[in-house]
């Protein structure tokens with residue numbers, strides 16, 4: 001049996017900690033989409049690890065696999081591996097030969113397209129890691145895959161085709177001068193060839209490349225257990241999120257099959273755990289019907305939908321929850337929990353269990369709200385609508401819960417679920433009932449031990 005971890009909201013739900021917690025029973029932790037746009041913070045033995053590409057399980061000595069659905073920036077990959085090695089860890093990371101490579105020009109293009117869009121308030125607020133442009137090239141059948149780095153002839157052919165196109169795009173469409181860029185080599189075939197050929201050699205020497213489908217199938221046949229670590233979240237899924245304010249991959253549960261080369265039966269035979277943050281945050285643009293307070297300039301095209309008078313509360317939650325981007329350091333927009341969003345998410349993913357995080361952050365508030373439904377054109381909606389424009393016009397109807405006190409959360413984690421303050425349990429049980437999924441764990445602090453574990457899904461049969 002496998003366990004798939006999926007962000008139920010807009011990313012940053014605390015997935016890394018959950019993978020870390022449940023990963024104990026897994027031998028292999030595989031990522032199936034995204035790249036170094038993800039930010040996973042894992043706290044272990046008082047040490048904080050910030051990872052953006054290497055699967056969080058690496059902190060605990062699991063084999064980490066970056067599946068074919070991922071986009072890999074090899075510079076980041078080796079930087080993170082070296083950082084972990086310096087801290088005394090010995091991460092074993094395998095990369096799918098079918099995964100696509102983020103090349104330096106992808107980052108440049110990401111930045112330039114965002115700049116151009118921002119002139120009309122249309123920027124997505126990407127992490128600037130070149131994610132979108134790399135997936136564009138994958139879909140456009142002009143990408144460079146990890147397997148191509150291992151064969152210099154193929155690599156050169158691929159670069160000779162794609163690089164002049166990108167140079168023309170930058171110069172002729174965007175009117176930029178390549179020689180003015182921070183990294184002019186980003187558009188130089190020979191320089192790219194030399195750097196990425198060497199990376200290919202390094203990957204081969206360290207035996208890091210795999211056929212993910214075969215590797216994972218063989219591992220399971222040998223009795224090893226596998227966990228799938230989703231990055232980002234359902235509402236920034238390219239298909240099921242609020243397009244165009246999305247990332248370019250599929251964080252949803254279906255992505256775990258496509259992005260690793262395993263059958264959907266394998267994923268469905270296991271657990272699919274939705275990670276929910278007890279409130280809502282968002283980095284980047286797009287609507288947010290339960291928004292409490294935004295970050296100036298961060299919601300292009302949309303007026304804040306929530307009650308703007310709640311700026312102070314938003315600031316309080318942001319500070320208490322340390323709601324700043326792991327990758328970019330950007331302050332996150334903050335809102336109340338949004339049930340129509342979560343109902344959509346539960347339907348798309350088929351959660352078999354939930355982990356609800358950051359309940360401690362809300363402690364001490366007199367009352368806590370949840371957007372129970374939306375009103376759109378005089379109608380009540382229980383799930384978010386498919387178009388972003390409609391979603392932007394939704395007004396949340398709130399349900400109010402009595403607040404709960406700040407308590408010794410470490411002691412609560414030790415004692416178990418019933419030690420959670422009663423009002424917080426009422427809040428949690430409402431979420432579980434509405435989503436028709438049991439609570440597997442409740443996060444009451446950043447450390448792995450600050451989690452109330454109700455159920456441990458096992459990757460063992």
Ligand code: IMP
Nearest residue numbers: 011037038039125126127246247283284
């Ligand atoms: P990209 O993935 O860098 O292309 O960014 C696209 C959108 O996804 C932007 O709104 C980002 O802020 C958002 N995003 C990407 N990665 C994460 C993440 O790990 N957590 C939260 N939001 C993310």
